[in-house]
Structures are given as structure tokens and as C-alpha cells.
Amino acid sequence: MLKYLQKLGKSLMLPVACLPVAGILMGIGYILAPAAMAGEVAGFVAGGPAYVIGTFLIKAGGALIDNMAWLFAIGVAVGMADDHEGTSGLAGLVSWLMITKLLSSGTIAALTGVAADAVNPAFGKIENQFIGIIAGLIGATCYNKFKNTKLPDFLAFFSGKRAVAIVTAVFSIVAAAILFFIWPVVYSALVSVGEAIVSLGALGSGIYAFLNRLLIPFGLHHALNSVFWFDVAGIADLTNFWGNTGVLGQTGMYMAGFFPFMMFGLPAACLAMYHTSKPNKKKIVMGLLASAAFCSFFTGVTEPIEFSFMFLAPALYVVHAVLAGLSAGITVALGMRAGFSFSGGVIDLLLSSRLPLAQKVWLIIPIGIVVAIVYYVVFRFVITKFNLKTPGREDDDVDEASVKLANNDFTAIAKQILAGLGGKENVTSVDNCITRLRLEIKDYTAVDEKAIKAAGIAGVIRPSKSSVQVIVGTQVQFVADEFKKLL
Numbered sequence: 224m225l226k227y228l229q230k231l232g233k234s235l236m237l238p239v240a241c242l243p244v245a246g247i248l249m250g251i252g253y254i255l256a257p258a259a260m261a262g263e264v265a266g267f268v269a270g271g272p273a274y275v276i277g278t279f280l281i282k283a284g285g286a287l288i289d290n291m292a293w294l295f296a297i298g299v300a301v302g303m304a305d306d307h308e309g310t311s312g313l314a315g316l317v318s319w320l321m322i323t324k325l326l327s328s329g330t331i332a333a334l335t336g337v338a339a340d341a342v343n344p345a346f347g348k349i350e351n352q353f354i355g356i357i358a359g360l361i362g363a364t365c366y367n368k369f370k371n372t373k374l375p376d377f378l379a380f381f382s383g384k385r386a387v388a389i390v391t392a393v394f395s396i397v398a399a400a401i402l403f404f405i406w407p408v409v410y411s412a413l414v415s416v417g418e419a420i421v422s423l424g425a426l427g428s429g430i431y432a433f434l435n436r437l438l439i440p441f442g443l444h445h446a447l448n449s450v451f452w453f454d455v456a457g458i459a460d461l462t463n464f465w466g467n468t469g470v471l472g473q474t475g476m477y478m479a480g481f482f483p484f485m486m487f488g489l490p491a492a493c494l495a496m497y498h499t500s501k502p503n504k505k506k507i508v509m510g511l512l513a514s515a516a517f518c519s520f521f522t523g524v525t526e527p528i529e530f531s532f533m534f535l536a537p538a539l540y541v542v543h544a545v546l547a548g549l550s551a552g553i554t555v556a557l558g559m560r561a562g563f564s565f566s567g568g569v570i571d572l573l574l575s576s577r578l579p580l581a582q583k584v585w586l587i588i589p590i591g592i593v594v595a596i597v598y599y600v601v602f603r604f605v606i607t608k609f610n611l612k613t614p615g616r617e618d619d620d621v622d623e624a625s626v627k628l629a630n631n632d633f634t635a636i637a638k639q640i641l642a643g644l645g646g647k648e649n650v651t652s653v654d655n656c657i658t659r660l661r662l663e664i665k666d667y668t669a670v671d672e673k674a675i676k677a678a679g680i681a682g683v684i685r686p687s688k689s690s691v692q693v694i695v696g697t698q699v700q701f702v703a704d705e706f707k708k709l710l
Contacts, residue, residue, distance in 0.1 A: 231360075238297070251277070256275075284465070296359045297312040298359065300360075304363045311362055313362075314362030316362070317388050318357075318391050323354060351449075366384075371383060410456070417458050429552025433544050436529075437544045461563075464562035474560070478563055481547075482561060484546065484550040486568060488594045491595035497615070499606045499615075511531065515681070522568040523571060532613045534682055536611035539605055546594075546601060553590070559587065559590065572587060633701040636705070640693055643676075644664060648665075650665075655699045
């Protein structure tokens with residue numbers, strides 16, 4: 224089950240990767256056409272060509288933001304398919320269209336014989352990312368199971384992959400029938416959780432950030448995010464912020480708190496880990512942590528940092544989650560409101576700062592400085608006090624300088640990792656997500672973690688006896704390409 228959930232988490236990265244371009248387009252658009260934020264028609268006269276171009280970009284970005292659920296249905300279907308074939312994406316779309324049509328308010332009203340305004344409000348929110356994910360899973364499952372189906376000669380045209388959409392339609396009808404009873408209950412529960420945290424104000428934002436960080440090792444933070452960022456429970460913090468459809472002073476509170484610890488806190492934690500590393504390993508650790516800190520500050524991608532100590536020092540990771548929660552809660556309490564299309568880096572901060580629902584964005588500087596100091600002091604104290612084995616403090620005798628990721632010699636890195644895995648005969652499959660090389664192996668006893676770490680990577684995760692995950696960072700795609708060539 225854990226392996227399945229991790230694969231789902233990786234698949235979710237495919238549609239999520241579409242969001243940055245939407246954020247960039249809308250951010251630039253709002254800079255060029257600020258009048259468009261309030262829908263002012265007069266802005267055309269005052270803004271001229273800049274207004275036209277800005278509005279054009281806003282609408283282009285909105286095309287993705289407004290139809291995120293479609294992206295999830297197709298992206299998850301492709302990501303969960305055994306061979307990532309496009310037919311699975313079509314199956315996911317088929318499932319999405321059927322489920323959302325069968326469970327729309329109009330259809331429910333016709334089926335139950337009640338007035339449209341008397342239909343349970345849950346069915347008015349059926350076109351959301353949660354249903355998109357379910358549709359994607361149905362499409363991928365049907366593809367994996369029936370892509371090689373052989374039918375009698377008189378139905379041969381529908382054999383193989385052509386049978387997938389037909390089978391998907393049948394299963395989608397069944398799923399819609401089940402969701403007819405389950406979705407209102409699930410929706411009500413999500414709304415209750417959301418409302419409970421919303422009612423806590425800044426404290427609720429802190430609790431959410433704390434839980435978000437805790438779930439990252441398991442890849443389950445996406446489920447929590449969907450409740451607060453997207454239109455699953457009526458909060459839709461992300462879509463409302465970028466669409467200017469939220470409430471001033473409230474919308475953005477579940478994103479603003481991420482900026483301080485992503486832009487300042489975690490880079491400061493990198494500095495603390497560097498300062499506490501062994502003298503003979505500082506040069507290697509410098510390359511790893513400096514690039515990870517840069518990535519966190521500019522893009523908000525924190526996995527290269529978090530995975531570098533998450534499994535080496537799990538207690539320190541819990542400390543990080545607590546600090547992230549405190550940082551988020553205090554940020555929101557001070558009135559800062561900001562948003563992101565991808566994650567809490569400086570790029571998204573600058574783009575979102577001009578949006579109408581952004582407030583006190585300038586607070587990121589004083590808050591960030593304080594958060595950085597706290598992270599550095601706490602990390603350095605905890606690491607040294609409890610002798611935690613963070614990067615550069617491991618008790619091993621492997622020459623980690625043999626291969627350095629900073630040199631961008633991806634072929635050498637791939638060879639080093641493959642050797643540590645016991646050679647190509649021990650590897651059955653290879654895949655990658657945004658920061659991790661995901662591998663399936665035959666003999667777990669043949670894996671030499673120290674040899675793998677000699678490649679200068681952030682860490683090694685072993686979820687099961689047949690799975691190994693190598694934390695490479697944002698350059699993982701290049702390493703994965705070379706790794707596949709070796710196989």
C-alpha cells in the first residue's frame with residue numbers, strides 16, 4: 224500500500240508541474256494589467272496595449288487554474304500506468320467526464336425528482352481535484368488490467384488498448400453509483416475538518432503547515448493540500464487567490480506561511496548542517512547543501528534539503544515540522560497574505576505580490592530573518608547536543624569525494640549508484656520523480672548504501688525489501704537518463 228501511495232504521489236507531480244506556467248502567466252498579466260484584477264472595463268482605455276496583453280496572459284493562465292481537475296484526471300492516469308502510455312490518459316478523461324456528468328446537480332435532480340436547489344451541495348462541488356484523482360486511478364487501473372485484452376474475431380477491432388476506454392466507462396458508472404452515497408459523507412467530513420481549522424485562524428494555519436511537513440515522507444501531503452488549496456471543501460485557497468475570487472484578509476493564509484521557512488528557514492538549516500559537519504567533509508556537504516538551499520529559496524522545492532536529513536535524523540525532521548508550523552502560524556497572525564502556483568519560493572512570491580488579495584508581502588523580510596535565525600540556532604543546537612548524523616556527520620569510511628554531483632558528471636554518478644545497488648542484474652525497474660530515483664531490486668542484501676552515498680547524493684531510502692529510493696535532487700532526470708542507458 225505504501226508503495227502504491229508513493230507512486231500516486233509521484234504521479235501527482237505531473238499535473239502539478241503544469242501550475243508554475245499558469246502562475247507565471249497570471250503574475251505577469253496582473254503586472255501589465257492591474258485593472259483586470261477588479262475586472263474594470265475602463266482599464267482597456269487607460270492601459271491600452273499593456274492591458275490587452277496583460278488580460279490575454281491572465282486568461283491563458285486561468286485556463287489551467289480553472290481546469291486543474293482535468294489535469295489531475297489525465298496526469299494521474301498517465302503517471303499510474305505501467306508504461307505511462309497516452310491511452311491511459313484518455314481513459315482517465317473518459318472516467319472524469321462520466322463521473323462528473325452522472326453526479327452533477329442537474330443529473331442528480333433529474334434522477335431523484337427533486338428541485339435543483341434542493342440537491343445536496345456536495346454534488347455542486349463534484350468537479351474537483353479529488354474526483355479527478357479518482358478518475359485518473361480508474362483509468363490507469365483499467366489500462367493496466369485490460370491493455371492486452373483479446374476479444375473474439377468479430378470484436379477484434381476493440382481488442383487491446385481500444386478496449387480500455389470501454390471498460391473504463393463501465394467501471395466509471397459503478398464508481399459514480401458508489402460515490403452517489405459516499406461523496407456527500409466525504410464532502411461533509413472534509414468541510415468539517417476545513418471549517419474546524421479555519422475557525423482557528425492563524426493557529427489553524429500553523430497546524431496545517433505542521434501536518435503538511437509531517438506527511439511529506441509518506442507522500443500523503445497532497446491529500447491534505449487538496450483540502451485547503453483546491454475546491455474540495457470550499458476553501459480553494461490557491462485557486463481563489465490567483466483567480467481573485469476569495470476574501471481579502473483570509474484567502475492566502477494557507478500559503479503565506481510557507482514562504483518564510485522555505486525561503487529563509489531551510490536555507491539557514493543548511494548552513495547549520497554545514498557548520499556542524501566534519502572538517503574533511505565540508506567541501507562535499509557544501510556542494511550538496513548550497514544547491515539545495517538555492518533551490519528552496521528560489522523555487523520553494525524543499526525535498527533536496529528535507530530528504531538529506533529526514534531519515535538520517537528523524538527527530539530533527541519533527542523539529543523542522545514544529546518550526547514550520549510555528550513560522551506559518553506567526554506569519555498569518557501578523558497579517559501577511561501571499562500565494563504560490565507551485566511552491567513558496569521567491570519567484571512565486573514576487574509574482575503573487577501584485578495580486579489583489581496579497582497583503583503585507585514586505586513582512587517576508589523581517590519574518591524571514593527571524594525564522595532563519597531560529598532555524599539556524601535550533602538546528603545547530605539539536606545536531607550537536609544529540610550528535611545527530613546529518614549530512615557530513617555520518618559514521619562511515621567511504622570516500623564520498625569519489626563522485627560529486629556538483630561536477631554534473633551524470634554518467635559517473637549513475638555508474639556509482641548502479642554499483643552500490645549490486646549491478647544491473649540486481650535492478651528490475653527504474654523510475655524517477657521530481658527529486659528521487661526510484662528503483663526496484665531483486666536482492667536487498669546486495670545494496671551498499673555507503674557506496675551509493677559516495678556519489679554525493681542526499682540520501683538513500685529503503686521503503687521495502689524490493690524498493691530503493693535515491694535522493695538526487697532536482698537534477699535527478701539527467702541521472703535517471705544515464706542510469707537507464709547503463710541498463
